[in-house]
Amino acid sequence: xxxxxxxxxxxxxxxxxxxxxxCTYTATGYPSLFWxxxxxxxxxxxxxxxxKADDKGxxxxxxxxxxxxxxxxxxxxxSVQVSDSAVYFCALSDPxxxxxxxxxxxxGTQLKVEL
Amino acid sequence: xxxIHQWPATxxxxxxxxxxxxxxxxxxxxxxxxxxxxAAGRGLQLxxxxxxxxxxxxxxxxxxxxxxxxDRQFILSxxxxxxxxxxxxxxxxxxxxxxxxxxxxxxxxTVL
Numbered sequence: 001x002x003x004x005x006x007x008x009x010x011x012x013x014x015x016x017x018x019x020x021x022x023c024t025y026t027a028t029g030y031p032s033l034f035w036x037x038x039x040x041x042x043x044x045x046x047x048x049x050x051x052k053a054d055d056k057g058x059x060x061x062x063x064x065x066x067x068x069x070x071x072x073x074x075x076x077x078x079s080v081q082v083s084d085s086a087v088y089f090c091a092l093s094d095p096x097x098x099x100x101x102x103x104x105x106x107x108g109t110q111l112k113v114e115l
Numbered sequence: 116x117x118x119i120h121q122w123p124a125t126x127x128x129x130x131x132x133x134x135x136x137x138x139x140x141x142x143x144x145x146x147x148x149x150x151x152x153x154a155a156g157r158g159l160q161l162x163x164x165x166x167x168x169x170x171x172x173x174x175x176x177x178x179x180x181x182x183x184x185x186d187r188q189f190i191l192s193x194x195x196x197x198x199x200x201x202x203x204x205x206x207x208x209x210x211x212x213x214x215x216x217x218x219x220x221x222x223x224x225t226v227l
Binding site: 032034036041042043044045046049051089093101102103105106107108 | 121147149157158159161205207209215216217218219220223
């Protein structure tokens with residue numbers, strides 16, 4: 001079956017540090033890939049997405065590139081801020097197994113940014 | 116534009132009591148609808164999804180049920196809550212234009 005693997009957290013960084021959160025996947029079909037962000041006490045918000053190999057999704061300074069050869073979709077940001085502290089979820093939608101646009105989520109990575 | 120509502124925002128219920136959580140979507144027609152549970156410090160578990168009125172798919176056996184009485188309304192229910200039903204419940208929607216899902220603000224359920 002499909003699966004998404006994320007690096008364990010929490011990840012603690014100083015403000016303005018470089019961020020990488022690793023995400024790898026296995027899928028039956030050719031999936032679309034997503035990063036969601038969850039701020040404390042809130043629902044999930046779509047951060048960025050990519051639908052085919054070599055696509056780069058970007059939003060709010062975050063970016064991730066769909067790497068089919070390594071089955072990865074790592075999230076990066078050049079300079080994090082305290083306001084980026086949240087839990088980040090990697091997810092995929094598989095057109096073969098994901099009837100009804102079902103998503104397969106990773107377990108989430110908590111990011112803490114300190115001054 | 117589309118919006119998704121969930122209520123209540125928080126709920127404290129005794130073990131053995133019934134449950135009804137409601138989710139409604141505005142600004143779209145015939146959406147796919149989803150219920151997730153997020154236990155404390157853990158990832159998301161898909162509980163139910165629906166591709167149309169009266170069509171419910173259950174992803175995991177559990178103490179909960181779901182119904183879709185109207186096109187843009189999705190209800191999560193239980194006849195008798197268990198301690199293990201505590202968690203953060205999230206509703207989401209998608210449609211044939213957007214293959215991503217859009218989430219509601221969630222309901223925090225505590226079963227005592």
